[in-house]
Amino acid sequence: MHWFAKQRYLIDYTVAAMLRRRAKNVGLLAVYTTIVFLLASVMLYSNALKQEASVLLKEAPELVVQRMVAGRHDLIPADYLEPLRGIRGVRRLEGRLWGYFYDSTVNANYTFMVPPERDIDPGSIVIGDAIARARGSETGDVLAFRGAGETLYPFRVAEVLPHESAIVAADLVLLSEADFRGFFGIPPGKFTDITLTVANPKEVRTVAEKVVSALPDTRPILREEMQRTYASLFDWREGMVLVLLAGALLAFAILAWEKASGLSADERREIGILKAVGWGTGDVLKMKLWEGGLLSMLAFLLGFTLAYWHVFGTSAALLAPALKGWAVLYPNFELTPAVDGLQLTSLFVITVFPYTASTLVPVWRAAVTHPDVVMR
């Protein structure tokens, strides 16, 4: 096959030419790789976070019912459970007790919660590993928080939640129901909200409608809606970071243009020689496109591999502060590697296409060098 042989010769030639002008190409490769690395890191990282959130939500109840008073979320009385029990399709329902707590000693928000499926001895707590780190406590230590009525409540740390569990567990404080009611001053017979497990996912909407008609002062929140909110939140942040990086992308395109058009007299002469000895404009063009293509492939592979290592190996040390969230306590956990075709294709379009487009005109200009320049 002449075609393949020809492409091989062109590649051979262009690789040799790139190696001869190492300084110029290494610089460009470094910038190109950095761009791919930055964009790929943002994408891989936010995708991993999304993944994490969706795994979490998968275990969440289909429906949460809150009581609203004058548009504000209020505690829900336990006797609201009764009318809900009668709705067809509801498999299980449960009153939950949970709330946010601001710890002024470390300026961070914790989530206090009474776990539904585990009993915790009064006077003791189970804490997330971020809190353990922030407060420097271990199992067996005593932590005191200022609760309702400005009273100091001392708790014994019974357990620190394992490190690898997801993002949301990091700022968690689990305690017994009695302690919770005492600490937040919530009278018996009231809950923070009520969760409903619905057997058939197609009936969730119908169930939600029935909840509103049975208890007009409540608001049902669907798990589906939470998923949507999470997804768009992470997408939005990722998008913002990418737009911020657009400036870098533009600078890169300009650099690519400049590098490609900055043909040295030496290079121009070389192309003139090639054309004089029998290469056509198309041949030179193909050779130059191979140059760009090889550079792109190399930069893409290098940048992506580095980003993969950065996100999943170092837990995105450089990006975490920008993307993770408001909480001061950054959970320090290993992300589950996740790469999909959509990300790869997007990344490819965002990086390689601008590079190729911006080198097109300079490359063409080089290719149409007149062969008779070498005779002048």
Added chain:
Amino acid sequence: MLFQPAIIALLLADGLSLLLLVPAGLFAIRILRRWDLQSGSAQQIRLEEHTYLVTTGLALVFIAQILTLLLFVFTTDHLAVQFVGAMCAVGTLNANAWGFSALLLRMGLFLLAGTWLVMNYIDSRAYDYPLIRVKYALVLLIVPLALAAAGAQLAFFTGLDADVITSCCGSLFSAGEPAVTADLAGLPPLPAMGTFYTVLGLTILAGAWYALRGRGALLFAGLSAIAFPVSIAAVIAFISLYVYEHPHHHCPFCLLKSEYGYLGYGLYLPLFTATTLAVGLGITSAFAKAASVRAVLAGVAPRLAWTATLLFTLFMLQAIWFTWRSNLILLGE
């Protein structure tokens, strides 16, 4: 407006494509007015040099179209979680009026750019640029189409509002809904299959005839142009049913998902490529008056025609295979 890397990639790709295409359009006007091969003037030499730039630019735009067409379907599918009632790409595309127009324009752009490349491939093998005017007239057709596709896509993405309740493939491709798509889904399987196999069979015969005898290019192109929508209709009417093994799931996009082993790519890529090749060959041979281009055509057309014919055959064989392998029975008894 939703901020998503894939959406940013799509908008960026469109912007860059237009940046390449609009100057190409202006250049096309210059070619149509000033082209004179007999002249050795500096202007003519410059025009010839510029044809290399435009050709490379259009090839780049075409490659970008392949990627963005996939990315577009991927993205709309991925966005489905954000819309109430959407389960796949169809739901997202229906979230506002621009979704399906953007998709159709994008497909049109893909076919036209491909046709241009086929024509260019043949033209550049003849020594006297026999198709230059037709080629650049076609560029003048591609540019507004690309503008429209970019505009529709921008309108679609900026108009996306995550609270919209949309209808998904269940309702869009179910019989009984007042829509063209529903009519397609409502086609009785037997006539749908009959039409599909007849049209595709005739197309394959015409392709083989053209490849062997070098005649009937227009017939082949015309049949291919009919076979393309008929095949898509067939996917909606019965092929998808056999794949999903569900008598009411008609969606042509769900085929692209991992749940169904990415079967859609194996169906759509051959179909799109074959149609592009066949239509490109037909249009080229319709304008091939000069002896030079006739000679070139005689040399390269059989290979291209065979490729297109084989790809159509591949599509048809897959349809037969899915039907045969499926547990679903639509006909008989």
Added chain:
Amino acid sequence: MSAIELYAVRKAFNEGRPNEFLAVDGVDLEIEPGRITVLTGPSGSGKTTLLTLIGCLARPTEGRVHLGGESVSGLPERFLTELRRRTFGFVFQQFNLIRGLSVLENVMLPAYPLGPHYSTLHGRAMELLTHLRLGHRAEARVEWLSGGEAQRAAIARALINDPSVVIADEPTANLDSHLSAAFLDIVAELRSQGRTVLLTSHDPLITGAGVVDRVVAMRDGRVV
């Protein structure tokens, strides 16, 4: 064997600008195949430009160039390239070897766009180099070559696609008389292989050489 004929050929530079000038101004010329022809004249007489027009490196602004009876003036660039590759071999005044590549790679370069088998190409290049007494320098980088060696490498490169016409621009400008004589021997051999040789030179050693069949004198873009 293709004859080269020129009819009323003109070549203008900087067309339409105030500094427009005619480098070649109405040349009619026939170059017989299988012969050695020398274009001579002072610098600026248009002989090198004429060489680029004959060798299909550039297209004439007006007039026609015929090759083997067919007009090549109206051909698009890519067919001109194909023709150039098949018909002409060039030896430039500065030799124009590409630095950083080996002698062998430089010699093989003109054949790359044709995509020949590597072993065939390599064999042919080595044969040419050996014949020109450069076989032992094949792997050397071209910047290490002496003037005479560089010219022989350039000749090997010109011959790699087996052209019927060899064109050399001021071939002896950078050589001493001993090497110039050696060059003339090679030229004589090229003719004996049936090739047409076209040279430009104002070196009396060339214009007066016995092997030269014809000397065409030029001045101000015209044949005199």
